[in-house]
Ligand SMILES: *[C@@H]1O[C@H](CO)[C@@H](O)[C@H](O)[C@H]1NC(C)=O
Ligand SMILES: *[C@@H]1O[C@H](CO)[C@@H](O)[C@H](O)[C@H]1NC(C)=O
Ligand SMILES: *[C@@H]1O[C@H](CO)[C@@H](O)[C@H](O)[C@H]1NC(C)=O
């Protein structure tokens with residue numbers, strides 16, 4: 302019900318922009334199947350087009366999901382100099398509504414995966430269940446309600462665990478590494494906190510963990526969706542039940558065309574008409590507008606409504622805790638009325654947090670609260686007072702302010718071990 306209202310609202314927003322290409326829509330409605338996921342260029346295609354080699358791998362999770370992840374094994378720039386012999390592995394995990402495509406929006410000179418490959422790292426780009434590369438399951442299809450019964454809890458607990466296991470095991474002749482570096486943005490960091498606090502054995506697999514704009518505490522968020530809906534949906538009730546266990550916005554080309562057509566007209570619309578609104582947050586002056594266009598064409602990547610509900614619960618309860626299924630089911634699952642908090646104090650790996658003073662999704666106050674609960678943590682404030690949530694991906698200055706210093710930290714670690 303509510304989800305339909307939101308869908309209708311989005312379509313109205315788009316329609317009011319009066320830019321819908323009627324003939325295109327007619328064409329799509331005639332042959333819907335043909336336009337869903339067909340002719341879609343994957344992350345691998347995009348990376349190959351930009352002149353880097355890319356491998357595709359399939360990871361099976363313990364609970365049956367099948368995820369496609371990508372790997373950049375080397376770089377043309379690195380091969381010109383002297384390639385590193387025993388390449389350290391780096392694993393990157395994308396934000397909410399994102400996919401492995403998110404990381405490469407800024408092109409070869411300004412995106413983290415390419416810069417890492419240039420500096421001799423073996424780069425892996427993860428994907429979580431429900432997104433474009435995570436829509437397969439051993440026994441379920443995306444049309445089954447059971448497929449969508451997950452939040453970022455399962456993404457951390459199962460997907461990340463299986464992906465990290467796979468990446469470690471998948472050795473090649475010049476790469477024998479028993480641990481790796483982890484880099485996450487936003488929800489990618491949320492999932493990593495779930496994994497590292499509940500399955501502490503995974504801490505041994507990680508050398509350095511970099512968290513960009515970690516979404517763990519959200520008390521002071523100014524994200525429109527969270528602010529508007531948390532008091533209604535941020536706990537178990539009839540309304541939130543209506544909203545749960547389904548795909549938030551079905552990923553299809555038609556929907557993307559609608560959003561994209563509306564959004565490209567006028568940048569002012571973009572903040573309203575895309576779930577990628579956080580990419581547009583803050584001043585547009587420092588954003589890479591070419592990358593932003595690519596972002597709108599290729600995103601959103603597909604999420605379960607439970608992911609949003611779980612974030613709303615975090616905001617509403619002011620606690621970083623497991624999914625609230627209501628007191629009855631909570632008792633069965635957790636043996637207590639309220640969901641248990643994630644034991645963040647169990648996390649003991651070298652952790653670097655990167656944050657911006659202008660981040661309205663994850664407020665610096667909430668970042669400092671997180672930092673205070675973790676033992677081994679270093680805080681890096683981006684030296685731009687306007688730095689916002691999406692700038693970690695889409696800013697024209699992200700290479701200088703974040704990626705270069707971040708890779709320096711990895712290099713220093715590698716040089717000393
Ligand atoms: C902006 O993005 C485009 C498209 O990916 C890329 O070619 C360009 O180098 C980027 N520029 C900056 C400054 O990030
Ligand atoms: C899913 O498939 C596996 C193997 O094909 C089977 O062992 C398992 O029982 C199935 N699970 C369900 C819930 O159907
Ligand atoms: C590593 O990746 C290759 C290529 O996809 C695959 O054939 C192989 O089975 C993988 N190895 C392991 C141990 O998963």
Ligand SMILES: *[C@@H]1O[C@H](CO)[C@@H](O)[C@H](O)[C@H]1NC(C)=O
Pocket residue numbers: 584685686687
């Ligand atoms: C931050 O944004 C404001 C308003 O857009 C602008 O006036 C100011 O110059 C910006 N500051 C920096 C350091 O870019």
